[in-house]
Amino acid sequence: MTEGHQPRLDPILEGAHARAIGRPKDACPYPAGSSERRAWFEGYDGAPADDGPDLPMDAGR
Structure with a gap:
């Protein structure tokens, strides 16, 4: 690693x-x-990008 270079954290x-x-x-x-950009937005938003809205418990009946 070169001096002054900081490794990136996990994008999330x-x-x-x-x-x-x-x-x-x-x-x-x-x-x-990029996959890193998607991950960064997941971290920013606090939810996975492909995670849809939660359905009501009785939605599958």
Whole structure:
């Protein structure tokens, strides 16, 4: 590792941290369409990107 280079954290943790310190959602450092960008947004939003809304308990009846 070169001096001054800091390894990146897990993108999910980075996104959660960004939200916690008040950074805007458009501050994501990863390129559009990348798996890292999706993970960063999952952390920022606090939910997996492919996780749909919860259904009522009786929805399957």
